[in-house]
Structure formats: C-alpha cells, structure tokens
Amino acid sequence: MTVNALSLGFSLVVLSLLVPILVYGEGYFAGAPGVRNRFRLLAITAFLASTGAFFSSDWRTFIVFLEVSVLACTGLASLKDGKAASLFLLIQLSGAALVLLGAAGASGLPNPPLMGPLPEPWGLWVVLGLGVKAAFPPFHFWLPEVQGRVHAPVAALLTAVSETLAIYGLLRIASPGQVPVMVATGAAMAITGSFLAFFCRDLKRLLAYSTVGQAGIFVAVAAAGIMSAGIPLLFLVAAHGQYKVLLFLGAGETEKVPGSAFLQGRAQEEASGKFPFLALTAAILSVAAVPGLPSWTGKTLAKTVLPSFAGNWFPVCLFLSAVLSVATAGRILEIFCEPRERQAGEPWVPGLAGGRIPRLCGTWFLVAEIMVLAFIPWLFPAGTDLVVPSPEAGDWAGFSAALALGGIFFFLFRRSWASSIEGPPDLHLLLPQFGLALRNLVEKFRRCHSGDLSLYMAFLAMALAGLLLAL
Amino acid sequence: MTTLSAGGVLFAAVLVPLSGAFILPLVAIVRKKGVLAVAAVFGAASAAASLLAALAGWSGPIAAVAGGWRFDLGIVLAADRLSAVFLLVGAVGGSLALASSMEKFRGGPWRFYVLFFLLIASMNGIILTGDIFNLFVFYEIFSVAAYVLAAFSMTRDALEAGLKSLVFGTVAALFLLLGIAYLFMATGQLNMAALSGQMKLVPTAALTAISACLVLALSTKMGAFPTHFWLPDAHSSAQAAVSALLSGVLVKVSVYALIRICTLLFLDVNPAVFRVILAIGTMSVLAGHLMAMQQEDIKRLLAYSTVAHIGCILIGIGCAEALGLTASLYHAINHTILKMGLFLAAGILAEEAQSRRIPEMTGLFASRPVITVAFTALAAGIVGIPPLNGFMSKWFLLAATLRGGHVLPALAIAAGTVISAGYYLRVLKAFFTRGGVSHPHRETPLSAGIVVMLAVFCLAMGFLPFVQPLWEGLSSAGAQALDVAGYVRAVTVP
Numbered sequence: 029m030t031v032n033a034l035s036l037g038f039s040l041v042v043l044s045l046l047v048p049i050l051v052y053g054e055g056y057f058a059g060a061p062g063v064r065n066r067f068r069l070l071a072i073t074a075f076l077a078s079t080g081a082f083f084s085s086d087w088r089t090f091i092v093f094l095e096v097s098v099l100a101c102t103g104l105a106s107l108k109d110g111k112a113a114s115l116f117l118l119i120q121l122s123g124a125a126l127v128l129l130g131a132a133g134a135s136g137l138p139n140p141p142l143m144g145p146l147p148e149p150w151g152l153w154v155v156l157g158l159g160v161k162a163a164f165p166p167f168h169f170w171l172p173e174v175q176g177r178v179h180a181p182v183a184a185l186l187t188a189v190s191e192t193l194a195i196y197g198l199l200r201i202a203s204p205g206q207v208p209v210m211v212a213t214g215a216a217m218a219i220t221g222s223f224l225a226f227f228c229r230d231l232k233r234l235l236a237y238s239t240v241g242q243a244g245i246f247v248a249v250a251a252a253g254i255m256s257a258g259i260p261l262l263f264l265v266a267a268h269g270q271y272k273v274l275l276f277l278g279a280g281e282t283e284k285v286p287g288s289a290f291l292q293g294r295a296q297e298e299a300s301g302k303f304p305f306l307a308l309t310a311a312i313l314s315v316a317a318v319p320g321l322p323s324w325t326g327k328t329l330a331k332t333v334l335p336s337f338a339g340n341w342f343p344v345c346l347f348l349s350a351v352l353s354v355a356t357a358g359r360i361l362e363i364f365c366e367p368r369e370r371q372a373g374e375p376w377v378p379g380l381a382g383g384r385i386p387r388l389c390g391t392w393f394l395v396a397e398i399m400v401l402a403f404i405p406w407l408f409p410a411g412t413d414l415v416v417p418s419p420e421a422g423d424w425a426g427f428s429a430a431l432a433l434g435g436i437f438f439f440l441f442r443r444s445w446a447s448s449i450e451g452p453p454d455l456h457l458l459l460p461q462f463g464l465a466l467r468n469l470v471e472k473f474r475r476c477h478s479g480d481l482s483l484y485m486a487f488l489a490m491a492l493a494g495l496l497l498a499l
Numbered sequence: 500m501t502t503l504s505a506g507g508v509l510f511a512a513v514l515v516p517l518s519g520a521f522i523l524p525l526v527a528i529v530r531k532k533g534v535l536a537v538a539a540v541f542g543a544a545s546a547a548a549s550l551l552a553a554l555a556g557w558s559g560p561i562a563a564v565a566g567g568w569r570f571d572l573g574i575v576l577a578a579d580r581l582s583a584v585f586l587l588v589g590a591v592g593g594s595l596a597l598a599s600s601m602e603k604f605r606g607g608p609w610r611f612y613v614l615f616f617l618l619i620a621s622m623n624g625i626i627l628t629g630d631i632f633n634l635f636v637f638y639e640i641f642s643v644a645a646y647v648l649a650a651f652s653m654t655r656d657a658l659e660a661g662l663k664s665l666v667f668g669t670v671a672a673l674f675l676l677l678g679i680a681y682l683f684m685a686t687g688q689l690n691m692a693a694l695s696g697q698m699k700l701v702p703t704a705a706l707t708a709i710s711a712c713l714v715l716a717l718s719t720k721m722g723a724f725p726t727h728f729w730l731p732d733a734h735s736s737a738q739a740a741v742s743a744l745l746s747g748v749l750v751k752v753s754v755y756a757l758i759r760i761c762t763l764l765f766l767d768v769n770p771a772v773f774r775v776i777l778a779i780g781t782m783s784v785l786a787g788h789l790m791a792m793q794q795e796d797i798k799r800l801l802a803y804s805t806v807a808h809i810g811c812i813l814i815g816i817g818c819a820e821a822l823g824l825t826a827s828l829y830h831a832i833n834h835t836i837l838k839m840g841l842f843l844a845a846g847i848l849a850e851e852a853q854s855r856r857i858p859e860m861t862g863l864f865a866s867r868p869v870i871t872v873a874f875t876a877l878a879a880g881i882v883g884i885p886p887l888n889g890f891m892s893k894w895f896l897l898a899a900t901l902r903g904g905h906v907l908p909a910l911a912i913a914a915g916t917v918i919s920a921g922y923y924l925r926v927l928k929a930f931f932t933r934g935g936v937s938h939p940h941r942e943t944p945l946s947a948g949i950v951v952m953l954a955v956f957c958l959a960m961g962f963l964p965f966v967q968p969l970w971e972g973l974s975s976a977g978a979q980a981l982d983v984a985g986y987v988r989a990v991t992v993p
Binding site for chain 2: 088091092095096099110114117118121122124125126128129132133135136137150
C-alpha cells in the first residue's frame with residue numbers, strides 16, 4: 029500500500045460523498061431497519077474497499093479491492109432489485125476479467141510495473157476492462173438499467189464509489205499509446221451520454237445517462253496521465269459527484285415503491301417529501317456548468333491538460349456536451365416541478381414519511397460541500413500547485429451560447445418526445461423524433477403562436493449574442 | 500534412495516488404507532456394529548500415513564524399493580514436493596469425505612468403506628509409484644472402486660452413471676495400457692526414472708503414438724473435453740460425500756499422473772504434448788462452462804463446472820514452466836476445497852428441498868441460512884471473485900499463460916469467469932428467493948460443519964500467496980515437477 033496526495037484526494041472525495049449519502053439513507057430507510065442496517069454495512073464496506081483500491085501499490089491489490097467494492101455495491105443493488113444486482117455484478121465481472129487479463133499478463137514481465145501504465149497490449153486490456161466498468165459506449169447500457177432500478181441512495185453510491193474507482197484506474201493506467209483511444213472514446217461518451225440523458229422520462233435513468241456523459245470528459249482528461257491530469261480530474265470527479273449525488277438524493281424524494289418510471293411532481297405533493305428548492309437549484313446550476321461553480325472549474329482545468337491533437341476539436345465536444353447538459357438541466361427541473369396525479373393510497377418508499385431530518389441534513393450537507401468546493405480557489409494562495417481559473421468574459425459568452433442553444437434544444441424536442449414515445453431512449457427511436465420535432469417547429473411558426481414564437485426568438489437571440497461574444 | 504524408515508512411510512501410505520479395505524469385511528462378519536469405529540480408525544491412520552509420506556516427500560525427492568531389488572526391477576515408490584501436494588489433497592479431502600459419509604450412513608454398509616479404502620490406497624499408489632506399469636495397476640484398482648462408488652446408491656441414474664464411467668474408464672485404461680506397452684517395446688523399461696533417460700532413443704512416430712495414447716487416456720480419466728461425457732453423470736448421481744470425493748479429490752489424481760508422466764517423459768523430447776494439453780484445457784474451460792450454464796440439476800451443474808476447472812488446471816500444465824505448474828497446483832488445491840464444499844452443501848440443500856432441480860430449490864436461505872451463505876462464499880470463490888482463493892489461482896494461471904504468449908487460453912479463463920458468474924447467480928437467486936417448502940429431513944451437523952470449514956478455507960487460501968514461506972513452498976513444488984534430473988537422481992542413485 030502506498031499513500032500519496034492523489035490517493036488521499038480520491039479517498040477524501042469518496043468519503044465526502046459517502047457521508048451525506050449515509051446520513052440521507054438513515055432517513056430514507058427509517059421505516060425498514062433491517063434494510064437500513066444492511067445499507068450502512070455495505071456502504072461502509074464499499075467505501076473501505078475503495079480506499080484500499082486508491083492506496084494500492086500494484087494492480088493485483090487494486091483489483092482485489094475493486095472487486096470487494098463491487099461485491100458490496102452488488103449487495104446494495106440487491107436491496108431493491110435482484111435483476112439489477114445480477115446485471116451489475118455480471119458487467120463488473122466482465123470488466124474485471126479484462127482488467128485481470130491485462131494486469132496478470134503484465135505481472136509475468138521481467139520487471140512488472142506497479143500501479144502505473146502497463147506496456148501494450150496489457151495496458152489496453154486494462155483500459156478496456158475499466159471502460160466496461162466506467163460504462164464506455166457501447167458498454168454503457170448497463171448503468172441506466174442498474175441505477176434506474178435501485179434505491180436512490182444506492183444509485184448515488186454507485187456513482188460515488190464504482191464510477192470514481194474506474195476513473196481512478198484509468199488515470200493510473202493512462203500511457204501515451206492509449207491517449208487517442210481514450211480521448212476519442214471520451215468524446216463519444218460525452219456526446220452520447222448527454223444526448224440520451226435528455227430523452228429520459230425516468231429521473232434516475234436520466235441521471236445515469238448524464239453520468240455516462242460526464243464520465244466521457246473524465247476519460248478524456250485521464251488520458252493525460254497521472255502527472256498532468258491528477259488535480260483537474262480530482263476537481264471534476266468531486267464536483268460531478270457532489271451534484272450528481274445531490275440529484276440522486278432528490279430522485280429519492282420523488283420515488284415510490286413499485287418502480288420509478290415516472291417521478292414527476294413529488295415535490296409539489298407532500299410537504300414532508302419536498303426536496304429543498306435551493307438544493308435543486310445548486311444541482312441544476314452545476315449540471316449546466318455555470319462559470320465559477322466547481323463543475324465549470326473542473327472543465328476549465330480539464331481543457332488545459334488535453335493533449336495537443338485534441339486541443340482543437342475536443343473543446344467543441346465539450347461545448348456540445350454543455351449544450352445538451354443545459355437541455356438536460358431543463359428536463360430535470362421539469363421532472364421535479366411537473367405536477368402528477370397521485371393515486372389514492374399509493375405507497376411510497378418505506379420511511380419516507382418519517383426520517384425527514386436526516387434526509388434534509390444529507391441534502392444540505394452536499395449543498396455545503398458544493399459551496400466549499402466553489403470557494404477552494406480562494407483557499408490556495410498563488411504559487412501553489414492548484415491554479416484555479418477565474419471566469420472571464422469569454423467563459424460567460426460560451427456559457428450564454430450553451431444556455432441559449434440548450435434552451436432551444438429543450439423546447440424543440442421535449443414536447444415531441446413526451447407526446448409520442450414511452451420508455452427508455454433508444455437511438456433508433458430517437459431518429460424519427462428529429463423529423464417530428466422539425467415538423468412541430470415549422471407548424472408552430474406557421475401558426476405563429478405568439479408565446480412560443482417569442483420564446484424561440486429570445487433563445488435564438490441569446491444564442492447569437494453568446495456566439496458572437498465567444499468569437 | 501533413502502533409509503528404510505522414509506521408505507516405510509511411503510509404503511505405509513499405500514498399505515494402511517489397503518489393510519483397512521481387507522480388515523473391514525472381517526470386522527463386519529464378527530461384529531457389524533464395530534465397522535464404523537474401525538473405519539474411523541483406519542481413516543485417521545490412512546490420513547496420518549499420507550501426511551507423513553507427504554512430509555517425507557516435501558523434504559526432498561526420496562524413493563524406496565521393496566525387497567531390496569534394483570530400482571528398475573523392484574516396486575519403487577518415490578515422492579517429491581509435487582507428490583506431497585497431491586498426498587495432502589488426498590488425505591484432507593478423503594478424511595472430510597469419509598467423515599461426511601459416516602454421518603450419512605451412520606455406520607451403514609461396510610462395502611462402502613471397503614471401496615473407500617481401496618480408493619485411497621490406489622490413489623496414494625498412483626501418486627507414489629515410480630513404475631509406470633504399477634501406475635496402471637493402481638489405476639485399475641482406483642477405477643473399479645470409483646465405478647462402484649458412483650453406482651453405490653443403486654438408483655437407475657446411479658447404475659447408468661456407473662456403467663458409463665466403466666465403459667469410458669475401460670477405454671481410457673486400454674489406451675493407457677497401449678501407451679505403456681509401446682513404451683516397453685521401445686525402451687525395455689517400465690521404471691519412469693529409467694524411461695526418462697531413454698526417451699531420446701524412441702523413434703518419432705512411436706513417440707507420437709505413445710504421447711497420444713497416454714494423454715488421451717489420462718484426459719479421459721480426468722474428464723477433460725471432449726472425453727468428459729462420463730463425468731457429469733458419475734459425479735451427479737453419487738451420494739453427496741462421494742460426489743465431493745470424486746469431483747474434489749479423485750480427478751486430481753489423473754492431473755498428478757499427467758504432470759508426472761509428461762514432465763518425466765515428454766518435456767525434452769516431445770514438447771508438442773504440452774501444446775495439446777493447452778488446447779484440451781482451453782476447450783474444456785469453454786465447453787465445461789457453457790454446458791454448466793444449460794443445467795437445471797444443481798449437481799450436474801457442479802459436475803460440468805469441474806470439467807471447466809480441470810481445463811484451467813490443464814492450461815497451467817500446458818504452459819510447461821514453473822509458474823504455470825505452480826498455478827495449476829494452487830488451482831487444484833483450491834478446486835478441491837471449493838468443489839467438495841459445493842457438493843456437500845448442494846447435497847444438504849437438495850435434501851432440504853427434496854429436489855436437485857434449481858428452480859425447485861427456492862427459499863432455502865430461510866430454512867438453511869448458514870449453508871446457503873457458505874455455498875455463496877464457495878460459489879464466489881470458484882467464480883474467482885477476489886480476495887477468495889479462486890481469484891488468486893486464476894491470477895497466476897493468467898500470468899503464466901500470458902507470459903508464455905498463450906492469449907486464447909487466457910481469454911477462455913477470463914470468459915469462463917463471467918459465464919460461471921452467470922450460472923452460479925442463477926443458483927443463488929433460487930436460494931435467496933422467498934418461497935419454497937422445507938421438507939422433513941435428518942439433520943447432518945457434521946457435514947454442515949465441514950461445509951462451513953471449507954468456506955473459511957476458501958477465504959484463507961486466498962491469502963496463501965501473501966504468506967511468503969507457503970508460497971515459496973508451493974512454487975518449489977511447481978519447479979520440482981520440472982526438475983526431471985532431481986527425480987531421476989533420487990530414484991536411481993543408491
């Protein structure tokens with residue numbers, strides 16, 4: 029086992045996410061003490077195992093701890109849905125088998141490398157295995173499937189532990205030979221994940237796809253390797269973990285026992301289950317990467333470490349991802365606020381009626397963490413390793429453009445989607461939607477509905493202004 | 500060659516259980532109730548004799564010749580670290596199976612114990628013999644006892660399984676005898692140490708025929724693909740304790756024989772044999788796992804899983820280097836622990852559910868929580884989930900195969916891990932699903948205790964590579980298997 033700043037940083041990030049999840053879980057499972065005890069035990073085991081993985085000095089020890097955390101996460105997933113747990117375990121084991129192939133192959137070399145880049149082809153096996161674990165496309169299908177089916181705090185924990193571990197592994201393994209593969213895959217993930225997230229009607233599935241999108245950025249940044257990408261990646265993972273966990277906990281507030289397909293309107297239905305509006309705002313602003321917030325800082329730091337060949341086109345991917353993230357943020361807001369008829373006597377998650385204080389504590393804890401991370405730049409004096417940028421005019425211009433285009437995308441597609449297709453998004457179902465949306469748009473203009481028209485015009489004007497500023 | 504006392508220990512490992520097999524019928528005639536006590540005494544004595552022989556073999560290659568004959572004329576027993584590992588596996592596995600069967604039969608039929616002790620004696624004989632024809636003789640005693648034990652429950656399935664293993668076993672024995680006959684014709688020798696020195700003189704065509712006969716015979720005996728058909732029937736139809744013995748311990752004897760014969764006879768003169776073993780291993784891994792996935796019967800599932808794990812062991816042997824053999828030995832030990840535990844647990848749970856069909860074994864967690872949890876741990880171990888023993892041995896198997904540039908076998912092992920997770924999850928899902936009816940049955944606390952103990956072993960053995968003296972010892976056993984000169988010196992130098 030070796031202790032260094034990076035391991036310690038990642039471990040602290042996971043701990044910072046675990047504490048509010050545990051606190052929230054106390055309230056969430058208040059009505060089911062047996063489940064709550066198992067949740068506590070397995071969550072702490074997952075954290076300890078992840079810490080072991082972060083401090084591992086060689087790949088074999090890393091795999092051992094990684095898989096122990098997978099077992100704990102499988103146990104957590106099985107608290108609600110055995111099928112989701114089985115799927116999670118099988119996918120994780122598939123990834124582990126590939127990692128094992130690479131690491132075991134490299135261990136047979138004369139001077140086997142420790143916890144660092146491995147020579148080819150072994151390194152590529154490990155990247156592929158960790159990619160399966162981090163939901164690289166086309167292996168991304170499992171993440172929404174699992175996170176959509178488990179309890180909300182468990183979904184949050186899967187993001188906090190499982191995803192972070194895979195990204196940490198990628199950071200450690202990255203070597204110059206793998207940079208093109210990782211950056212290209214990261215770009216594909218960033219666009220695909222954000223795009224598919226927008227078309228989800230299930231909040232947890234939406235958040236899971238959004239995680240795939242964000243993980244794409246992490247993967248591309250991790251390609252820069254441990255020497256360059258450590259701090260930006262730590263920042264990105266921490267920021268993403270905070271707002272994603274916050275949103276998953278929000279999903280918990282809107283969840284009901286028999287499935288979680290349509291979650292709208294919970295916030296308006298019961299005062300006791302109301303998700304704090306301020307927390308929701310903080311999370312959504314983070315999703316949209318408002319300049320100055322940690323998620324923006326992480327992305328800005330990320331641009332500085334991208335390899336030179338990606339310097340021109342990857343920021344365009346980041347911009348597209350930001351546009352889609354804005355649209356997704358709108359979708360999240362819509363899901364939280366859209367009223368939904370609740371059936372009389374419809375059961376909620378056991379304990380949701382009680383345990384309100386721990387749930388609020390968990391939520392506010394995360395909001396406080398986002399604030400702390402936002403103010404970290406002021407905690408580090410000039411001359412230290414952590415040089416955190418401040419937003420400039422160009423950043424605000426870029427954000428305005430993303431906001432405008434994202435807004436247009438949101439209003440353009442959400443209605444056509446909501447009116448026609450039920451269920452999870454799929455590319456072959458989405459393609460006809462574009463035609464439908466365009467027809468809707470033409471129809472709207474033809475009918476000249478004043479409200480809609482003015483809205484579109486306003487967004488178009490914002491987009492043009494933002495683009496001009498950005499240029 | 501060594502002193503009489505060391506030689507005596509080697510002979511005792513064969514003679515003690517053999518005397519048990521002959522004395523027990525007499526005890527049954529005189530006093531039937533005494534059979535259980537006498538069987539227990541002989542069981543303990545046999546295990547002690549095996550362990551002493553293992554200890555003697557561990558301290559260096561030793562050999563003993565009966566009656567003071569020259570080594571190439573007399574009955575030679577030899578032991579080194581490789582033999583010691585398999586003697587240890589046999590002693591521990593045999594004792595646990597005996598204890599479990601005693602609880603099941605409650606003293607029961609003396610014929611069972613006669614067969615059991617014949618099996619143990621012949622098993623030790625195969626492991627210790629230095630003469631290839633004696634190996635054949637011991638194999639025949641071993642096989643006959645195994646056929647009858649497989650059919651011992653006298654059900655229709657068991658009789659069919661016994662007959663099937665008899666037919667396949669006889670064909671395998673024929674090939675073994677054919678190979679030995681060719682060897683004798685080509686060299687005029689039967690002592691394996693003497694044969695080792697003369698293999699260079701054997702013409703290539705004859706060498707190919709000999710290799711083919713011996714590898715085919717031994718792979719059939721161990722149930723490797725594509726001659727595995729007898730194994731799932733035999734291992735699934737027998738009593739739980741016998742299944743555990745057959746699947747956990749007895750197939751390893753053929754693994755030992757394969758390692759010993761191939762390293763002594765073919766390592767230098769026909770290395771292609773190891774590539775064939777590698778190919779058989781790869782196919783066994785894939786076929787075993789894929790067929791296990793199709794099974795509805797829990798014991799057949801476990802039996803097909805044995806085919807796959809024999810494949811893993813063969814892959815390690817096929818690497819023909821010290822790390823591969825060490826990994827094979829480690830996996831063989833782990834497989835013994837895991838498969839014995841799984842078969843015993845499956846027996847207990849099948850009795851509880853009154854069915855061996857997986858869909859009918861629902862709700863067992865509620866009625867047998869300890870056994871189902873132990874089964875889960877053992878299943879996780881055999882799948883290869885860290886930090887359990889199955890993961891560690893697969894790690895070394897992968898390291899050895901990839902170091903040798905054998906990517907396909909490595910991929911097969913990795914894919915097998917995922918496939919096996921799939922079919923074991925199906926079993927566990929049934930166990931942990933609510934529902935199902937508990938049927939009245941006799942409690943078997945000893946067997947349950949053995950299952951729990953094996954589950955604990957499964958965790959403990961995962962840490963073996965981190966205990967330097969133990970790992971170095973096992974590595975030296977792997978290395979000694981390739982030290983042909985050392986073995987030959989121990990047998991031939993007076």
